[in-house]
Amino acid sequence: MISQYHIFAAIIGVYVVSRVADAMVERNSVLLDKETRERIWQRETLTLLWWRGPDIVGIGMMILGICKVVGLIRVKGSWGIPVMAAGLMIIALSSIVRSWLIQRAHSAEAPDAAATKSAKSAALLVTVAELSLIALIGMFILAPALRSTGGGSSSQPAAEKGTAGTKNVPASKDEPTGDPFWVSEAEAVKMLKGPDASYLLLLVQAGEVRAQKEDGQPRFRRDDISQTLVAGLPSEEDLRQMIASKIKVEPEKPARKSEPKSPSAETQPLKE
Numbered sequence: 001m002i003s004q005y006h007i008f009a010a011i012i013g014v015y016v017v018s019r020v021a022d023a024m025v026e027r028n029s030v031l032l033d034k035e036t037r038e039r040i041w042q043r044e045t046l047t048l049l050w051w052r053g054p055d056i057v058g059i060g061m062m063i064l065g066i067c068k069v070v071g072l073i074r075v076k077g078s079w080g081i082p083v084m085a086a087g088l089m090i091i092a093l094s095s096i097v098r099s100w101l102i103q104r105a106h107s108a109e110a111p112d113a114a115a116t117k118s119a120k121s122a123a124l125l126v127t128v129a130e131l132s133l134i135a136l137i138g139m140f141i142l143a144p145a146l147r148s149t150g151g152g153s154s155s156q157p158a159a160e161k162g163t164a165g166t167k168n169v170p171a172s173k174d175e176p177t178g179d180p181f182w183v184s185e186a187e188a189v190k191m192l193k194g195p196d197a198s199y200l201l202l203l204v205q206a207g208e209v210r211a212q213k214e215d216g217q218p219r220f221r222r223d224d225i226s227q228t229l230v231a232g233l234p235s236e237e238d239l240r241q242m243i244a245s246k247i248k249v250e251p252e253k254p255a256r257k258s259e260p261k262s263p264s265a266e267t268q269p270l271k272e
Contacts, residue, residue, distance in 0.1 A: 005232055007141060010133055011088075017129040018095060021122035025102060028115035036110050043105035051098040054090050061087030069227055078145075078181075078223050081230060085142040092130040092137075099123040145226065182212065182219035191225045192233070199236065203228065206242040 067073045068080030103119040203209040210221040
């Protein structure tokens with residue numbers, strides 16, 4: 001199954017592909033005469049806003065999502081990860097637009113040159129790479145994040161609806177609570193997609209997931225679980241090491257020596 005580490009590796013791979021595509025264009029553009037290169041540069045400059053604008057919007061969305069994930073923005077909802085994913089997808093689309101604008105500039109000024117053929121090949125290469133990255137982000141980051149965010153809001157509380165012929169039936173602890181910040185143990189385990197409740201307890205003890213009790217039932221922080229999934233679930237061995245490093249054994253205090261009791265008035269001999 002594709003994890004967050006695979007997505008990160010895909011982002012690095014796409015970056016390398018885009019750098020290779022730029023090198024393909026620049027290598028053959030050197031063979032053009034100076035005037036042609038200047039006209040191509042002018043055409044690229046005129047179309048700068050077409051890809052730079054979406055690029056800035058995508059970067060802004062990623063910064064906004066990161067601020068939400070790390071807790072700098074305290075607005076209701078768990079929308080940090082979906083906004084980050086959408087921003088990265090917009091940046092990928094702007095890279096595709098940029099590559100084809102470069103190809104169009106070369107095609108207009110030097111249609112039969114080798115640089116134009118290289119620009120077209122580079123644009124195709126960038127398009128395939130960026131679209132693959134967009135598909136991965138949408139399937140394995142954006143869609144799961146949206147499901148986990150909207151899962152609680154789409155359900156109907158059992159306390160309001162109740163079963164047939166009954167009213168005010170308390171919601172089962174296995175049902176979604178609809179709380180955007182805190183989830184039940186069953187929801188938390190479901191979000192982890194594999195690990196059981198004992199692993200969830202290790203996450204709490206290691207400080208990776210915050211927990212509290214509400215009406216006697218444990219509740220777990222939804223965004224902490226989402227952030228842990230994005231960063232990659234640590235192994236149980238790593239969690240136990242983290243827990244052990246947090247436990248500080250205080251040195252035992254020496255037992256206090258019993259002080260001799262001062263003679264009381266009853267035990268003192270009477271003075272003649």
